[in-house]
Amino acid sequence: MAALARLALFDHELATMTSELSNIVGFVSLLEELDTTNVDPLAHPLDAENVFRDDVPSPSLSTAEALQSAPRHDGQYFLVPAVLGESGAA
Amino acid sequence: MQPADLSAIDLVAAVRQGDLSAVQCTEAFLNRIQYCNGAINAFLNVDRAGALACAESIDVRRRSGQPLGPLAGLPVAVKDALCTADLPTTAASKMLENFRPPYDAFVVSRLRQADAVIVGKTNMDEFAMGGSNENSAFGPVHNPWDFSRAPGGSSGGSAACVAADMTPVAIGSDTGGSIRQPAGLCGITGLKPTYGRVSRRGLIAFASSLDQIGPMARSAADCALVLETIAGHDPGDSTSLTDAVPRYTSLLEQPLAGVRVGRVPEHFAAGLDPEVAKGVEEAFAVLKAAGATVHDIAMPHAKYGVATYYLVAPCEASSNLARYDGAHYGHRASAKPSSAFESPLIEMYCRSRAEGFGPEVKRRIMLGTYALSSGYYDAYYAKALKVRRLIRQDYLDAFEHVDLIGGPVSATPAFKLGEKTGDPLAMYLVDLYTVSTNLAGVGGISFPCGFTKSGLPIGFQLQAPALGEPLLLRASDRFQRLTDWHLRRPPNLTALCTPKG
Numbered sequence: 064m065a066a067l068a069r070l071a072l073f074d075h076e077l078a079t080m081t082s083e084l085s086n087i088v089g090f091v092s093l094l095e096e097l098d099t100t101n102v103d104p105l106a107h108p109l110d111a112e113n114v115f116r117d118d119v120p121s122p123s124l125s126t127a128e129a130l131q132s133a134p135r136h137d138g139q140y141f142l143v144p145a146v147l148g149e150s151g152a153a
Numbered sequence: 154m155q156p157a158d159l160s161a162i163d164l165v166a167a168v169r170q171g172d173l174s175a176v177q178c179t180e181a182f183l184n185r186i187q188y189c190n191g192a193i194n195a196f197l198n199v200d201r202a203g204a205l206a207c208a209e210s211i212d213v214r215r216r217s218g219q220p221l222g223p224l225a226g227l228p229v230a231v232k233d234a235l236c237t238a239d240l241p242t243t244a245a246s247k248m249l250e251n252f253r254p255p256y257d258a259f260v261v262s263r264l265r266q267a268d269a270v271i272v273g274k275t276n277m278d279e280f281a282m283g284g285s286n287e288n289s290a291f292g293p294v295h296n297p298w299d300f301s302r303a304p305g306g307s308s309g310g311s312a313a314c315v316a317a318d319m320t321p322v323a324i325g326s327d328t329g330g331s332i333r334q335p336a337g338l339c340g341i342t343g344l345k346p347t348y349g350r351v352s353r354r355g356l357i358a359f360a361s362s363l364d365q366i367g368p369m370a371r372s373a374a375d376c377a378l379v380l381e382t383i384a385g386h387d388p389g390d391s392t393s394l395t396d397a398v399p400r401y402t403s404l405l406e407q408p409l410a411g412v413r414v415g416r417v418p419e420h421f422a423a424g425l426d427p428e429v430a431k432g433v434e435e436a437f438a439v440l441k442a443a444g445a446t447v448h449d450i451a452m453p454h455a456k457y458g459v460a461t462y463y464l465v466a467p468c469e470a471s472s473n474l475a476r477y478d479g480a481h482y483g484h485r486a487s488a489k490p491s492s493a494f495e496s497p498l499i500e501m502y503c504r505s506r507a508e509g510f511g512p513e514v515k516r517r518i519m520l521g522t523y524a525l526s527s528g529y530y531d532a533y534y535a536k537a538l539k540v541r542r543l544i545r546q547d548y549l550d551a552f553e554h555v556d557l558i559g560g561p562v563s564a565t566p567a568f569k570l571g572e573k574t575g576d577p578l579a580m581y582l583v584d585l586y587t588v589s590t591n592l593a594g595v596g597g598i599s600f601p602c603g604f605t606k607s608g609l610p611i612g613f614q615l616q617a618p619a620l621g622e623p624l625l626l627r628a629s630d631r632f633q634r635l636t637d638w639h640l641r642r643p644p645n646l647t648a649l650c651t652p653k654g
Contacts (some may be wrong), residue, residue, distance in 0.1 A: 068471060068522040069478075070515055071494075071503035084519060084642035091460040091580055094536050097543070104538030105545060107362050108348050108594020109391075109619060112447050114391040128255040143480050144488065144497035 154327035156181040157318040158159075161227055161375035162402070164321055168226030171215065175208035175226030179270050182228040186272065186319045189650040193295050195304075195314040198232050199273035200240055204228065207270045222268030224382055228633045229264055230314045230323040233274040234281055235366070236355040237261055240271075244357045245281045245289040248483045248509030258355025259390065260324060260366050260383045267382045272320060275310030279511045280474065281331055283307050284583040287574055288513045289421035294337060295570070297341045297643040298609055302567040311369050312339040314344030317646060322379050326356055329462050330562070330587025333599035336369055337562035337612020340601040342629065342639060343369040344376045347619045348594035349394040351380075352387030356427040360469035361392075363462075372639050373600060373629035377401035380622065393574040396620060404623045405630045412628065414615075415555035417452050420586065426565045432611035433561045434605030436632070440559065443631045448555055452547045455589060457540050462588035463581055464524050471521025474514070479505030516577060545593040548618070557628060560617040561586050562599040567608035590616050598625045601638040608644070 065072045066118060126139060135142040156164060156178045167173040183201050190196050236242050236254035243249045257265065264271060278288035286294040286309025294309040296302040297317040304313040304317050312335035315323050322492030325332040327345035336343025344367045351366045358364065368379035384398045421430055437447050479485035479501050486504035494500035510518070525531035540614060551558060564585060573580045590597040595616055602613035613632075617625045633639050 064519055064526070066503075066524055067526060068518050069475070069499070069502045069506055070518060071500075071507040072515070073507065075514070080516065080519060083516060084523070086578050087463065087516075087520060087581070088523070089421070090581075091464050091533065091537075093460045094457060094464075094540050095542055097454075097457065099539035099543070102539040102542055102558075104535055106538055107479065108545065108592070109394075114648070116388065124255050131255060132252045132482035134479060134483070141282035141480050144501045146498045147496060 157185060159319040160372060162378055163226060165227050165378070168211070168215070169221060173226070175211040175270065176205060178226050179204050179208040179228050181271065182320050187272065189317050189319055189646065192300060192650045193297060193313050193317055194292050195275055195294050195310040195317065196230070196273045197243060197245065197276050197310070198240055198290055200271065203239060204270050204272040211268050215225055215377055222266060224264065224379070225268035227269045227643055228272045228312060228320045229269045230273055230275050231271055231279055231364055232308050232311050232323070234277060234326050234357045235261055235324060236357070237271065237274065240274055242268060242274065242357070244280045244513065245277045245291055246509065246514070247290045248477050249269060250484065252482050252602060254355070256355065259352035259387045261355065263383050275308070275314055275323060278307035279308055279514050280470070281307040281326060281328055282470070282517055284580055285568070285570070285573065286310065286335070287570060289320070293570055296567045297646055298340060298648065299567065301569055302609070303338070303570050305338035305567065306622060307331040308343070308369065309335045312336050312341055312343065315339070315341045315371065316643060318642070322368060322375055324366060324383070325369045325592065326364060326366045328359050329466060329584050329591050332367050332369060333562050333587050333597055333612070333614055334583065337601070337614070338567040338610065339600045340610030340638070340641060341369060341371060342373050342376055342598065342600040343367065344380065344598045344622070344625065345590060345596060346384065346622055347381065347394070347596045348591070349392050350384050350596070350620070352390040352393040352620065354387055354389040358473040360466040361473060363466060365591070370483060371599065372633050373626050374402065374405060376598070377405065377626045377630070398617050399623055401623060401626050405627050407627060407629050408444055409440065409628060411570055412445040412624070413443050413555040414440055414447050415450035415558040416447050416547065417455065417558065417560055418449055419452070420560040424564050425561060428605045429561055429565060429611050434611055435516060436602035436613040437559060439632055439635055440628065445628070445633060450551045450555055450558070452551060454540065454543045458544060458589040458592065459581060460501040461537045461540045461544060461592060463520070464533050464585065465541060465592065467517040467521035468525050468534050469521070471518045473519055473526065477506060477509060478502050486510035486624060489529055495651060513577070536546070539621050541592050544589050548595055550591040552618045556617070556624060560614055562612035562614040563611065566605050594618050594624055596625055598629050600629050600633065601641070602636070603638060604641070605633070610638070622646050
């Protein structure tokens with residue numbers, strides 16, 4: 064699950080996290096007692112409809128603004144470690 | 154008369170008439186912040202120079218006869234979950250410690266256009282996840298009524314800031330009670346508007362179908378003043394409502410005669426502190442004295458609110474927080490080669506997130522990832538969405554019979570710092586009375602309705618149907634004309650605060 068969430072949990076976190084999560088999952092299982100056979104799911108509280116706008120070009124962030132908080136960049140692009148290959152090869 | 158003794162409405166009037174300059178007003182509150190914040194830790198960042206420059210420009214324009222905005226000279230503190238282009242925006246997370254947003258949140262732009270003076274960014278639970286403000290990566294906030302107690306959360310910094318007179322108003326956000334509960338525990342007034350009433354653009358997303366920004370102030374009238382500035386349609390938030398924004402401050406006068414207030418008997422079940430129960434019952438009596446009628450109503454699915462919320466909110470959070478990948482902005486872990494990961498990029502993601510997020514954020518990401526994962530989606534996330542519809546239906550049914558629903562905002566007064574940190578589930582149950590409002594998308598307000606024997610504020614909550622803000626504010630304002638709980642100040646606060654520097 065941690066890998067799916069892209070979280071490298073530290074060893075000391077794993078045991079507590081596991082027991083806390085099983086407590087919480089046990090608690091939310093309270094919902095099982097409700098019969099929801101003919102109930103539609105509600106993802107959005109106010110039944111909003113899709114909103115469209117005209118496709119008009121407008122200015123957006125400059126490259127410098129977009130990069131201003133990047134951990135690593137070369138002035139033009141975000142820099143990241145190698146996407147492919149063995150870990151440790153970076 | 155000190156600026157801190159005036160309401161926001163009176164401060165704005167005093168600046169407009171020239172009885173008080175924007176600089177004098179801003180300096181008075183900045184000095185108070187300097188005096189009190191060391192002990193309370195309500196602010197993560199105070200922009201003294203920026204605030205004074207803004208105030209100076211307002212005074213210059215006033216002297217030259219130029220028009221001023223409706224909040225001219227009013228010092229405002231903004232929860233650090235809202236982007237500010239000129240100030241760091243951290244969401245109280247190590248992940249965003251060095252983040253500088255390239256733009257202002259919609260609400261921040263509206264405040265600036267109205268000539269409000271933004272004095273700083275307030276402390277909060279990391280990414281707004283928590284009910285005590287103890288999940289901040291930058292230390293907890295201390296409740297101004299008792300420094301050993303939590304101010305509530307997640308907008309605990311904004312609530313403590315107003316309670317300690319460090320600003321007359323503050324901006325908070327509320328995903329499951331994060332405005333109303335800290336307002337209740339700190340003895341101030343906090344409004345969570347209807348979902349979509351205030352644009353979420355530039356609010357660091359926690360759970361997008363629940364998040365809503367709102368005002369926190371001493372009184373409902375001051376909340377009305379701020380709401381009329383920050384509410385309204387924003388083409389940049391496709392969920393923001395297009396309905397016209399009323400002038401809330403001009404709708405406060407109508408009496409409460411004939412207004413029906415619902416009371417849910419189950420709210421008074423075991424678990425509700427007896428002093429809180431007494432304060433809440435007395436609040437119903439005040440509303441009756443103001444001409445309202447009180448009716449017992451049923452909310453049959455209320456007991457499922459917390460369980461539903463702790464599935465819907467973590468699922469949305471796990472998706473929203475996937476953006477913190479160490480690549481575009483936010484914390485990036487330094488490379489530490491390991492064969493445990495499938496590639497250097499994946500390693501960077503996993504380790505950056507492990508180092509950047511605190512324990513509660515990790516817990517919710519894990520819970521949401523689990524509830525959304527293949528094989529569990531129907532049992533957890535889809536099930537919660539179905540129960541969410543039942544909870545909303547309870548509200549729709551109740552509002553056939555009553556105009557407002559009243560009750561406690563939290564089961565106990567402010568609890569001790571550290572009291573619940575070892576038990577995440579106990580902390581979640583703090584949200585019992587507030588989460589359903591967000592699940593249903595309606596509005597809610599909380600304000601003080603008394604004090605315990607030990608001197609801690611007791612909060613009362615009112616909820617209204619969608620777009621019922623005028624009635625929420627009117628009923629709260631009427632209550633505050635008949636009581637003075639909202640005007641009480643923490644005793645000896647000045648003496649207890651050790652001046653900083």
